[in-house]
Amino acid sequence: xxxxxxxxxxxxxxxxxxxxxxxxxxxxxxxxxxxxxxxxxxxxxxxxxxxxxxxxxxxxxxxxxxxxxxxxxxxxxxxxxxxxxxxxxxxxxxxxxxxxxxxxxxxxxxxxxxxxxxxxxxxxxxxxxxxxxxxxxxxxxxxxxxxxxxxxxxxxxxxxxxxxxxxxxxxxxxxxxxxxxxxxxxxxxxxxxxxxxxxxxxxxxxxxxxxxxxxxxxxxxxxxxxxxxxxxxxxxxxxxxxxxxxxxxxxxxxxxxxxxxxxxxxxxxxxxxxxxxxxxxxxxxxxxxxxxxxxxxxxxxxxxxxxxxxxxxxxxxxxxxxxxxxxxxxxxxxxxxxxxxxxxxxxxxxxx
Numbered sequence: 001x002x003x004x005x006x007x008x009x010x011x012x013x014x015x016x017x018x019x020x021x022x023x024x025x026x027x028x029x030x031x032x033x034x035x036x037x038x039x040x041x042x043x044x045x046x047x048x049x050x051x052x053x054x055x056x057x058x059x060x061x062x063x064x065x066x067x068x069x070x071x072x073x074x075x076x077x078x079x080x081x082x083x084x085x086x087x088x089x090x091x092x093x094x095x096x097x098x099x100x101x102x103x104x105x106x107x108x109x110x111x112x113x114x115x116x117x118x119x120x121x122x123x124x125x126x127x128x129x130x131x132x133x134x135x136x137x138x139x140x141x142x143x144x145x146x147x148x149x150x151x152x153x154x155x156x157x158x159x160x161x162x163x164x165x166x167x168x169x170x171x172x173x174x175x176x177x178x179x180x181x182x183x184x185x186x187x188x189x190x191x192x193x194x195x196x197x198x199x200x201x202x203x204x205x206x207x208x209x210x211x212x213x214x215x216x217x218x219x220x221x222x223x224x225x226x227x228x229x230x231x232x233x234x235x236x237x238x239x240x241x242x243x244x245x246x247x248x249x250x251x252x253x254x255x256x257x258x259x260x261x262x263x264x265x266x267x268x269x270x271x272x273x274x275x276x277x278x279x280x281x282x283x284x285x286x287x288x289x290x291x292x293x294x295x296x297x298x299x300x301x302x303x304x305x306x307x308x309x310x311x312x313x314x315x316x317x318x319x320x321x322x323x324x325x326x327x328x329x330x331x332x333x334x335x336x337x338x339x340x341x342x343x344x345x346x347x348x349x350x351x352x
Contacts (some may be wrong), residue, residue: 004108024058037080041066132351139347160210173199201228218257232261263326296322
């Protein structure tokens with residue numbers, strides 16, 4: 001009789017220990033819109049299933065930044081690994097319904113569970129998406145930077161001062177941009193790129209030329225330059241950080257840039273006398289290309305909209321600051337132009 005009582009007490013203690021262990025088992029809850037459960041604790045491991053926000057999973061063990069969790073693929077139970085950046089530990093009971101692996105063909109949506117999931121944080125880390133760490137961006141931007149400058153200079157003709165005033169107006173320009181980026185961490189990385197911009201330049205030169213026979217009787221007029229422009233190539237290296245805002249991602253970026261620019265501007269002005277009585281004068285203007293390479297900086301914000309597994313569209317607003325100075329090396333003064341400026345546009349983003 002005493003042996004039976006001892007055996008019964010041992011069984012009760014075992015049952016109580018099992019219940020206590022089950023009550024203290026760790027569970028995690030998905031906090032992003034869609035999380036990947038992988039075959040092993042590696043970013044490059046194959047994806048077994050994708051689980052939606054609010055799903056609760058039982059944890060077998062924690063390995064570094066990964067949780068080994070139990071799951072069910074159809075009727076066959078198994079285990080997988082989910083990254084700690086996309087879940088929070090919770091004391092809630094695991095959802096009783098099994099989680100099915102995503103099928104290749106679209107399926108009818110299942111009814112949402114009655115339990116209301118917790119709200120995800122406004123700025124969650126970027127969800128790792130099938131180990132895609134490299135991306136290419138190709139886009140088109142509209143520039144808003146305009147610039148104007150007036151250059152005055154004089155020279156002596158017929159023992160009097162001939163004066164010239166060159167009024168430059170640099171128009172807005174459009175930009176073609178391309179970049180390659182790499183995610184060093186779950187939400188941050190580096191990006192290198194280049195952009196090409198062309199801006200038209202309008203030039204009006206006013207002049208006052210002394211008369212060869214009569215003092216203080218200048219001949220005045222103006223002429224317009226043709227074929228003038230400022231072209232720039234921007235090479236940039238940026239650090240970026242990605243915020244997950246549900247269906248939209250936001251990339252905040254900035255870094256140094258190197259601007260190679262060419263200004264096609266006036267290089268010389270030639271005066272040719274008319275016939276007697278010299279009441280008019282002929283003034284012509286030549287232009288040439290002058291280069292200016294300068295360091296600057298750029299910063300901006302890009303919003304991404306994913307359309308498929310590896311591609312999407314983005315909108316971008318960016319500011320680039322640099323100054324180009326074009327030295328003519330002659331009598332015409334050097335011209336300084338504000339390069340870059342504020343730009344906005346969009347394009348296509350492809351992930352690898």
